[in-house]
Amino acid sequence: MTASTSPSAPSAGLDHRDLGIGARFTVAVMADDYAGIILGALAEADGAGLEVVTDPVSTLVRGPEQRVLEYLRDVIAGAARGGRHVSASVLLSRGCPGEVTCATTPELLDRAAEVPVLAPTGVHAAAHWSLYPLDDTGRPGRAPDHLRDIYAAIDHAKELGTYVRGEHYATLLAGDLAEVLATVAAGWVLVGRGVQHVTSHAIVSIASPTEA
Amino acid sequence: MTASTSPSAPSAGLDHRDLGIGARFTVAVMADDYAGIILGALAEADGAGLEVVTDPVSTLVRGPEQRVLEYLRDVIAGAARGGRHVSASVLLSRGCPGEVTCATTPELLDRAAEVPVLAPTGVHAAAHWSLYPLDDTGRPGRAPDHLRDIYAAIDHAKELGTYVRGEHYATLLAGDLAEVLATVAAGWVLVGRGVQHVTSHAIVSIASPTEA
Numbered sequence: 093m094t095a096s097t098s099p100s101a102p103s104a105g106l107d108h109r110d111l112g113i114g115a116r117f118t119v120a121v122m123a124d125d126y127a128g129i130i131l132g133a134l135a136e137a138d139g140a141g142l143e144v145v146t147d148p149v150s151t152l153v154r155g156p157e158q159r160v161l162e163y164l165r166d167v168i169a170g171a172a173r174g175g176r177h178v179s180a181s182v183l184l185s186r187g188c189p190g191e192v193t194c195a196t197t198p199e200l201l202d203r204a205a206e207v208p209v210l211a212p213t214g215v216h217a218a219a220h221w222s223l224y225p226l227d228d229t230g231r232p233g234r235a236p237d238h239l240r241d242i243y244a245a246i247d248h249a250k251e252l253g254t255y256v257r258g259e260h261y262a263t264l265l266a267g268d269l270a271e272v273l274a275t276v277a278a279g280w281v282l283v284g285r286g287v288q289h290v291t292s293h294a295i296v297s298i299a300s301p302t303e304a
Numbered sequence: 305m306t307a308s309t310s311p312s313a314p315s316a317g318l319d320h321r322d323l324g325i326g327a328r329f330t331v332a333v334m335a336d337d338y339a340g341i342i343l344g345a346l347a348e349a350d351g352a353g354l355e356v357v358t359d360p361v362s363t364l365v366r367g368p369e370q371r372v373l374e375y376l377r378d379v380i381a382g383a384a385r386g387g388r389h390v391s392a393s394v395l396l397s398r399g400c401p402g403e404v405t406c407a408t409t410p411e412l413l414d415r416a417a418e419v420p421v422l423a424p425t426g427v428h429a430a431a432h433w434s435l436y437p438l439d440d441t442g443r444p445g446r447a448p449d450h451l452r453d454i455y456a457a458i459d460h461a462k463e464l465g466t467y468v469r470g471e472h473y474a475t476l477l478a479g480d481l482a483e484v485l486a487t488v489a490a491g492w493v494l495v496g497r498g499v500q501h502v503t504s505h506a507i508v509s510i511a512s513p514t515e516a
Binding site for chain 1: 395437439451501508
């Protein structure tokens with residue numbers, strides 16, 4: 093279903109649509125009343141300036157990086173407020189405007205955004221995080237090297253204090269939900285300064301009964 | 305927590321550990337009794353020959369492609385049998401043995417597996433699917449082109465009949481859960497014949513009340 097659609101204000105220059113910036117996310121609440129909890133969290137989150145479309149599999153959010161991340165934080169934290177176990181899957185994507193086509197221009201890289209800054213939620217979260225720099229050609233003086241870029245993002249996560257350890261296929265992060273999401277977003281934005289098409293995935297777990 | 309660990313039998317040649325083949329997945333059941341449902345599905349699934357480690361965020365499965373996919377199918381289908389709304393996040397990875405290091409050798413590509421074949425489950429599923437060929441250097445006669453590889457996988461999904469449409473940041477698939485998972489696995493394995501490090505993500509939705 094389409095829950096709401098509120099396109100962002102037009103911009104004089106390149107905006108998030110030209111840059112292909114946005115997210116897909118799915119919030120799962122392990123409770124019989126999951127629908128009421130999720131719809132309540134969506135209704136309370138501020139979607140101003142964002143395009144938000146919910147369908148049976150996930151919710152699409154398009155807008156500037158800072159606003160997209162604030163929205164993800166608010167919906168996931170809102171769903172977790174009642175103390176139920178919540179699992180959220182988050183996909184951040186940049187650099188492919190037009191769904192599956194990527195128009196590479198230097199302007200896209202030069203317009204890479206500031207790293208989002210998120211106020212804390214008071215909700216503790218753990219996450220398995222993956223980052224994908226999708227660079228076919230590189231730029232002068234910068235050959236493609238996806239592991240170099242991933243290592244740099246992991247080093248940044250260590251500086252932020254959310255890094256727990258590397259595991260098979262993912263990096264384990266933990267901290268306030270806002271810190272975890274900000275870490276995922278920071279890697280995505282920082283790699284986006286050198287690589288046009290970058291995606292990042294995180295599975296976020298809150299209030300798992302198996303977490304001591 | 306570590307639910308169970310049963311390393312696969314040793315192999316004379318390169319095995320899934322040398323090839324860095326495996327999955328992480330998280331099954332969310334939207335019910336108060338989610339823990340009993342998920343633990344029951346895990347207990348009933350055949351983990352023979354697989355390394356399975358469950359922690360608070362996700363479950364790691366390492367083994368041959370066919371067996372890993374059978375296990376994912378069985379656990380997710382098992383969790384859905386009671387008719388509750390289930391959301392499952394699946395990450396397939398190949399080509400990076402040793403967690404975050406990738407040792408590239410021609411043998412790894414030449415040993416790419418057959419496409420997994422999965423018997424149907426009778427459980428209908430929809431999924432948002434993403435595929436990431438992570439090729440820095442290419443091979444003689446084959447330059448890196450991640451969109452070329454993604455398009456080929458999408459064409460294959462159309463042949464399999466699970467393709468619904470392209471959407472922002474993901475491709476929508478639908479069909480029997482086994483068909484959907486087989487489509488995701490097929491793209492991953494087929495791209496893995498030309499690109500060493502390939503990952504694929506899917507968010508699978510079963511019995512969503514918003515799906516007409």
